[in-house]
Amino acid sequence: MKHTTKLAVITALIGGALSLQADVEANWKKHCASCHGADGKGQTTMGKKAGAKDYTDAKVQESFTDEQAFKATKEGIEKDGKPVMKPYAEKLTDDEIKELVAHIRSFKK
Numbered sequence: 001m002k003h004t005t006k007l008a009v010i011t012a013l014i015g016g017a018l019s020l021q022a023d024v025e026a027n028w029k030k031h032c033a034s035c036h037g038a039d040g041k042g043q044t045t046m047g048k049k050a051g052a053k054d055y056t057d058a059k060v061q062e063s064f065t066d067e068q069a070f071k072a073t074k075e076g077i078e079k080d081g082k083p084v085m086k087p088y089a090e091k092l093t094d095d096e097i098k099e100l101v102a103h104i105r106s107f108k109k
């Protein structure tokens with residue numbers, strides 16, 4: 001292996017390890033808060049337009065299981081045949097999605 005190739009592999013490995021640590025708050029802000037709101041209430045311009053629900057409401061929290069939340073985040077959501085939330089399978093790892101689901105649960109009052 002050429003020296004430059006080795007260096008590229010090492011850089012990629014370190015980058016991968018760092019991105020695993022990207023914290024759940026940062027992921028929520030970056031990918032989800034535009035619709036669901038930093039506070040999970042969905043009261044953003046995009047959230048209102050898309051129909052995001054209030055995740056501080058216990059009834060809303062009960063309306064989906066952790067498995068459904070995981071699947072929805074990974075595969076996206078369609079309403080009346082139109083995508084209202086895009087899939088995140090390529091942007092987030094399974095572990096990151098699990099952390100985000102736990103984060104959503106923490107909005108419940």
Ligand code: HEC
Nearest residue numbers: 031032035050051052053064068069072073084085088100
């Ligand atoms: C373009 C706006 C938009 C973005 C961005 C978005 N969502 Fe959603 N999401 C929605 C809408 C609309 C719904 C359906 C109504 C609701 O449950 O709030 C929804 C529903 C959900 C549900 C409930 C699924 C169910 O089965 O009822 C979860 C969980 C969820 N989103 C998680 C996330 C996570 C995690 C992110 C970021 C990685 C995210 N969303 C980003 C619009 C969005």
